[in-house]
Every structure is written in structure tokens, then in C-alpha cells.
Amino acid sequence: MGTRLDAVFINVQSEKADILASQINKELDKLEKILSFYRPDSELSILNRNAYIKDFKVSTYLLETINLCIDYYKLTNGVFDAGRAKLTGIKYLDRREASVDTSSVLNSSGIELVEIKPDNTIRYHGKDVQLDPGGFGKGLAMRRVKELLMAEGIDNALVSFGESSILALGAHPHGDHWPIAVTDIFTRQTVARLARLSNRSISTSGTGFVDESGIFRPSQNIIDPRTGNPLVTPLTVSVISDDPFEAEVLSTSLLIDNNCLSPEFEKSGKEAFAVIYDIRKNFVVKEIF
Amino acid sequence: MMTYKQSRRIFLQKTALITGGLFLGSHFPDLRAMAEQQGGSGQSVNLGLIGSGSRGQYLMDHINLIPGVEVVAVCDNYQPNLEQGIQMTGGKAEAFTDYRKLLEKKNIDGVIIATPLHLHSVMSIDALKAGLNVFCEKAMAKTPHECLEMYRVQHETGKILLIGHQRMFNPRYLKAFEMINRGQLGDIKQIRAYWHRNNDWRRAVPDPGLERNINWRLYWDYSEGLMTELGSHQIQVANFIKKDFPRRVAGTGSINYWHDGREVFDNVNMVYEYPDGSTLIYDSMISNAHYGYEEQIMGPKGTMELEVGKMYSENPPPAPGILQLLNNIEHKIFDPLPLGGKSWIPETAKEMKGEYIYEVDLEDDGTALEMEGFAQMIRENRHSDILLREAYYAAIAAVLGNEAIKRGEIISFPEEYII
Numbered sequence: 001m002g003t004r005l006d007a008v009f010i011n012v013q014s015e016k017a018d019i020l021a022s023q024i025n026k027e028l029d030k031l032e033k034i035l036s037f038y039r040p041d042s043e044l045s046i047l048n049r050n051a052y053i054k055d056f057k058v059s060t061y062l063l064e065t066i067n068l069c070i071d072y073y074k075l076t077n078g079v080f081d082a083g084r085a086k087l088t089g090i091k092y093l094d095r096r097e098a099s100v101d102t103s104s105v106l107n108s109s110g111i112e113l114v115e116i117k118p119d120n121t122i123r124y125h126g127k128d129v130q131l132d133p134g135g136f137g138k139g140l141a142m143r144r145v146k147e148l149l150m151a152e153g154i155d156n157a158l159v160s161f162g163e164s165s166i167l168a169l170g171a172h173p174h175g176d177h178w179p180i181a182v183t184d185i186f187t188r189q190t191v192a193r194l195a196r197l198s199n200r201s202i203s204t205s206g207t208g209f210v211d212e213s214g215i216f217r218p219s220q221n222i223i224d225p226r227t228g229n230p231l232v233t234p235l236t237v238s239v240i241s242d243d244p245f246e247a248e249v250l251s252t253s254l255l256i257d258n259n260c261l262s263p264e265f266e267k268s269g270k271e272a273f274a275v276i277y278d279i280r281k282n283f284v285v286k287e288i289f
Numbered sequence: 290m291m292t293y294k295q296s297r298r299i300f301l302q303k304t305a306l307i308t309g310g311l312f313l314g315s316h317f318p319d320l321r322a323m324a325e326q327q328g329g330s331g332q333s334v335n336l337g338l339i340g341s342g343s344r345g346q347y348l349m350d351h352i353n354l355i356p357g358v359e360v361v362a363v364c365d366n367y368q369p370n371l372e373q374g375i376q377m378t379g380g381k382a383e384a385f386t387d388y389r390k391l392l393e394k395k396n397i398d399g400v401i402i403a404t405p406l407h408l409h410s411v412m413s414i415d416a417l418k419a420g421l422n423v424f425c426e427k428a429m430a431k432t433p434h435e436c437l438e439m440y441r442v443q444h445e446t447g448k449i450l451l452i453g454h455q456r457m458f459n460p461r462y463l464k465a466f467e468m469i470n471r472g473q474l475g476d477i478k479q480i481r482a483y484w485h486r487n488n489d490w491r492r493a494v495p496d497p498g499l500e501r502n503i504n505w506r507l508y509w510d511y512s513e514g515l516m517t518e519l520g521s522h523q524i525q526v527a528n529f530i531k532k533d534f535p536r537r538v539a540g541t542g543s544i545n546y547w548h549d550g551r552e553v554f555d556n557v558n559m560v561y562e563y564p565d566g567s568t569l570i571y572d573s574m575i576s577n578a579h580y581g582y583e584e585q586i587m588g589p590k591g592t593m594e595l596e597v598g599k600m601y602s603e604n605p606p607p608a609p610g611i612l613q614l615l616n617n618i619e620h621k622i623f624d625p626l627p628l629g630g631k632s633w634i635p636e637t638a639k640e641m642k643g644e645y646i647y648e649v650d651l652e653d654d655g656t657a658l659e660m661e662g663f664a665q666m667i668r669e670n671r672h673s674d675i676l677l678r679e680a681y682y683a684a685i686a687a688v689l690g691n692e693a694i695k696r697g698e699i700i701s702f703p704e705e706y707i708i
Binding site: 006008010159160163167172173174175178179180181183188189191193 | 610
């Protein structure tokens with residue numbers, strides 16, 4: 001996945017920690033073989049190449065993943081749409097050109113055009129449908145890491161996936177939770193919001209990065225799937241949930257639209273907040289729920 | 290993964306940005322202009338194909354994807370190949386068995402030469418002198434002298450001469466070159482390249498009398514074996530990265546597996562030395578395919594693997610939040626950890642192990658863009674001396690490699706062939 005994963009295990013012997021690290025690596029390799037968008041031989045890449053042409057059978061895991069994506073598409077009223085990889089691809093064009101291709105791609109892509117047939121084969125009904133794990137892959141990986149660690153009896157651990165997806169099991173050895181700070185993107189020191197986590201995950205999505213000169217650069221890869229437009233003002237959204245997959249999916253969805261969640265979404269035990277910046281680099285924290 | 294057809298416009302736009310940053314710059318066809326041409330709206334280009342065997346057909350597959358470019362003549366002196374080539378034009382192209390007759394045809398702008406190596410020079414020179422633009426498959430020619438003659442005639446005639454090193458049109462490679470140029474790996478100290486296959490390199494021969502025609506790659510009269518057929522690609526890449534050409538080469542080679550009457554080596558093992566002391570270590574074999582093919586570019590700051598398309602940093606910075614956590618635990622500090630934010634600098638994690646060099650993967654290896662680039666060069670009447678010199682030095686280095694093997698000596702690059 002091209003992202004660093006750090007894991008800190010508390011009160012675990014180093015040999016056991018090595019074994020756990022190896023097990024985690026193996027699990028992530030397995031996931032890559034299924035879900036990597038950049039590996040031409042991954043199951044997902046093969047599906048993306050074939051499912052517009054013919055009904056395509058996938059593994060149980062990938063089928064379950066697609067079903068999850070459909071569930072969250074509905075829960076977020078279409079803001080989370082894993083079938084719009086083409087839109088992200090267009091981000092590399094000069095923006096003056098993007099509108100020409102965007103509208104065409106919008107009409108022929110999206111998870112609504114992914115059909116799961118009664119025999120569990122997959123068929124795409126739009127020529128630009130491409131399933132993209134970019135908005136949920138780390139969350140799925142972290143979910144698997146959590147299952148693995150719990151099965152191994154690890155009570156206290158902190159796992160960081162690229163520092164934007166964190167799994168906090170148990171507590172910091174000197175406290176009763178893990179104190180995780182979401183910091184100001186410009187100073188990287190001022191705490192914008194503190195999250196107190198125990199057996200929960202936090203995932204943070206943002207609209208860009210601050211370069212070495214302190215200037216905000218939109219990364220252009222957070223695209224509103226309803227319009228094809230990227231989000232370009234400096235903003236982060238963090239979501240805390242006991243499910244790392246949900247945390248990642250919702251952090252991106254709520255980044256696009258704070259109000260996208262359906263009324264039936266269960267918010268109990270979960271938190272979401274946005275850190276919004278103005279042109280003077282000052283920020284305010286908005287509690288979403 | 291995108292096909293060339295699906296993503297051509299995106300592909301060209303992106304590659305234009307990359308080549309603009311390289312010293313290729315104005316010596317490359319105008320890719321933005323190419324992106325604007327859809328459905329043949331630009332000036333149409335008519336080509337003749339000389340050599341419609343497997344490689345010629347492969348090139349034609351790609352030419353058939355390009356709007357506004359048409360193969361109007363096909364030449365091959367082996368009837369089955371000729372028929373196949375004509376069929377690939379929908380039966381529309383004119384058929385020839387003598388390339389010189391094809392060169393007399395009036396309405397062609399250029400030729401594609403995909404014939405055995407020993408014919409590259411004579412055919413390219415004849416075509417240039419006939420006033421035609423030439424794309425000739427790699428390697429440039431069979432001997433240093435032939436390479437020099439081709440180069441000289443190109444300069445004399447002013448026509449385009451492009452040699453088939455398609456990695457120079459592969460955006461993953463171009464992006465890698467740009468990153469290396471910007472110093473992301475530091476000074477390149479060693480390049481390691483290899484090409485391993487496991488087959489006898491033979492084609493079916495319907496008549497024993499055709500053995501040397503069809504399996505020309507196995508005989509010194511027509512071929513320089515693995516060094517030109519495979520190695521020249523990778524030597525060209527190494528030279529482009531080093532912005533230089535090797536001055537010395539040593540190596541070994543033999544036939545150690547395919548004892549079937551062939552003449553050329555079935556394994557080669559070379560060391561090329563550049564003026565700054567860095568090296569290209571190259572080997573090729575055709576009795577084991579486990580490792581496939583790769584170019585490994587190594588500098589003090591990092592490594593790139595160009596075929597796989599990944600970069601590896603030598604000294605990845607540690608994740609600051611985790612370091613702070615470990616420090617806090619050790620000192621019994623229960624402070625908040627700055628871990629929950631988006632990684633605002635491009636994620637350092639990606640630089641550690643296997644960051645992908647190029648984020649969009651395409652099925653094409655550069656051949657489609659190369660063919661389209663040739664057509665565009667014709668439209669613009671723009672020859673690229675940089676690309677030709679790349680091909681020139683790669684071919685001569687490859688041939689010198691064989692000489693080093695045969696003589697069992699370290700061979701120096703002859704002064705008379707430095708252009």
C-alpha cells in the first residue's frame with residue numbers, strides 16, 4: 001500500500017513482537033493481492049479490467065468488501081462512492097481541461113453501476129466504473145490488524161498507519177487511555193483537538209498538505225463524487241469509531257459533506273470533528289457529532 | 290490499469306509535464322499537441338512498414354490505435370509475414386517484397402523498419418536518402434561503423450531518424466528519469482540490469498532452408514545476440530541516467546545450455562565503466578526466467594527499480610509521533626501524542642519501502658507513445674538528436690560488449706566513434 005505502519009505493543013516480549021509484526025505483514029500482503037489498485041495482478045485490478053465486459057466472479061472477501069462499500073454509499077447518501085476511481089485519475093489534468101472529461105466520467109462511473117448478481121458475480125454497467133480502495137483500504141487493513149492482535153491476546157497496543165489511521169487498544173502504560181492529539185496542520189504543534197481512545201480507532205482525512213514554505217497545497221485527491229469537483233480549502237475531518245474501516249470511510253465522507261449521514265446511522269460511542277482553517281491559518285474545531 | 294486507448298489524453302498531458310522538466314524538453318515531440326489531436330484532426334501521416342514479422346506486426350498493432358496515422362505499404366520477403374502485414378491494414382496497404390520499391394512510393398511520409406539487425410543500416414540509409422523519415426527498431430545497427438554512417442546520413446539529409454528504444458516514451462521511465470535528475474537518489478554509483486528468460490529464442494521453421502532467415506537472431510552474420518536484442522534497451526536507460534556512455538567494458542559469455550547449433554551466446558555477463566567510476570553491471574540469460582528483467586538504479590540516497598516502478602529510500606526519516614511515544618513511555622510521561630492528524634507533508638512512509646514512481650499504470654510499455662511520437666515528429670518536422678545519440682551509444686556499447694567477450698579483454702570505447 002506504500003504506507004508506513006508502526007506498531008507499539010505494551011508488555012510484549014520482543015520475540016513475540018517480531019512474530020506479530022511478521023503476521024501483520026503477511027496479512028497486509030494478502031490484502032494487497034486482493035485490493036491493490038496499483039498491482040495489475042491484484043484481484044481488484046483484474047475485476048476493474050473485466051467487469052464491464054463480462055460477469056466476473058470474485059473471492060468472498062472482495063465480495064464482502066464491495067457489499068460494505070454499497071452499505072456505506074447508502075449510509076452517506078452517495079458521498080462515499082468507491083466506484084469513482086476515474087475521477088481521481090483526472091485530477092492530474094490541467095484543471096481547465098477537467099470539466100470536459102469529468103461530466104462524461106460522472107455519468108458512466110460510480111458504485112450504483114456495480115451490480116452483484118444472484119450468483120455473486122460482479123458486473124459493471126458503466127464504462128468508467130473503477131473500484132478504488134483509496135478511501136477505505138487502510139481502514140480494512142487496520143480492521144484486520146485489530147482482529148489479529150485481539151486473537152493473539154494483545155490488550156494494549158497502538159498501531160499507526162501513516163499517522164492518519166490509528167488503532168488504540170487498551171491504554172497507554174501510564175494512563176487509562178491513549179491520548180491522541182490532532183494538531184494544527186501549519187504548526188504541527190498546537191493541539192487542535194485531543195482524542196482519548198481505548199479500544200477505538202481514529203482516522204483523519206484532509207484536503208491537502210503544507211509544504212516546506214508553510215503554504216497549503218491542495219492534494220486534489222478528495223473529490224466530491226456527486227460533482228467531480230475537488231476540495232481545495234484547508235480542512236481536516238477526524239472520526240473516532242470502534243471500527244477502523246468505518247472511521248476511514250466516514251472521515252473522507254464527512255470531509256466532503258458534514259451532513260451526509262443518513263438518520264439511521266448509529267452515532268452512539270462515536271465522534272467526528274472538523275478542523276477548519278481560514279486564510280490567516282487560524283483554525284476552529286467544529287464538532288460534527 | 291488503463292489501456293492506452295482509454296487514457297491517451299491523460300497520458301499525454303502528464304508525460305508532457307514530465308518531459309518539460311527533463312533536458313529532453315524541446316527535443317521531444319510536442320505531446321500537448323498530440324493530446325489535442327483526436328480522430329485524425331491533425332495532418333495525416335502515411336507510413337510504410339519494412340519487415341512485417343512479429344515485431345513489425347506488434348508495431349502495427351500500436352500504429353492502428355493512433356488517429357490520423359496509416360500504414361499504406363508493407364514489405365517483407367517472407368510471404369506469410371507479408372500476408373499477415375497486409376491483413377493488418379485491412380487489406381488496404383500496397384504489398385512489396387523489395388524494400389527499395391517501397392521507398393519509391395510517392396505518398397509516404399516515413400518508414401518503419403523492423404527487419405533483422407544486419408539490415409538496419411542499409412535500409413535506414415537508403416530510406417533517408419530517398420527523402421523519407423525513418424523509425425528503425427533497436428539496436429541502431431550491427432557495427433559501430435554502421436551506426437556512425439546512419440548518424441552521418443541523418444545529419445546530411447536532415448530527415449528524422451528515430452530508433453526503437455520505447456522506454457524513452459514510457460511515462461514511468463520518464464518520471465523516474467526526472468526524479469533521478471532532481472537528485473532523489475543522489476549521484477548514481479551503480480546500475481544493475483538483467484534480462485532473464487527461459488526459452489530457446491527460436492521460431493518455427495517450415496523449411497530447413499529458411500533457418501537462418503527466420504532464426505537470424507542466433508547467427509553472428511545477422512545478429513549480435515542478447516547484447517543488442519535485449520541489452521541495448523537497458524544500456525540505453527543506464528546511459529540516459531548517467532548522461533554519459535561507458536568508456537570501458539569487460540565480460541564473459543558462452544553457450545552453456547542451448548547447444549543446438551546456434552552461434553550467439555545464450556548467456557552474457559558484463560561490467561561497463563563510466564568516466565566517473567560508476568558501473569553498469571549487466572547480465573542476460575535464456576535458461577532461467579525466475580528474476581525476469583529489471584534495471585536497479587542505486588545512489589547514496591536511494592534505489593529505484595524501473596520495471597517494477599518503485600523507489601526505496603536509504604534513510605527514511607522515522608515517524609516523529611511514534612518516536613515521541615517511545616520516549617514518553619520510557620520517561621513515564623503521559624502526554625498527548627501528535628498522531629491523529631493527516632500527514633501534511635507527503636507521507637514519509639511512502640518513501641521507505643516501495644513507493645510507486647508513477648501512479649497511473651498503463652498496459653503499454655511505451656511503444657504506443659513511441660509510434661505516435663514518431664508520427665508527431667513527422668508532422669512537426671522535428672528530429673531529436675538527443676534520442677538518436679542515445680540509440681547510437683547504446684548500440685555501440687552493446688556490440689563492444691560482445692567484442693570484450695570474444696577477445697577476453699577489457700575493451701575501451703574507440704575514439705573514432707565518439708560523436
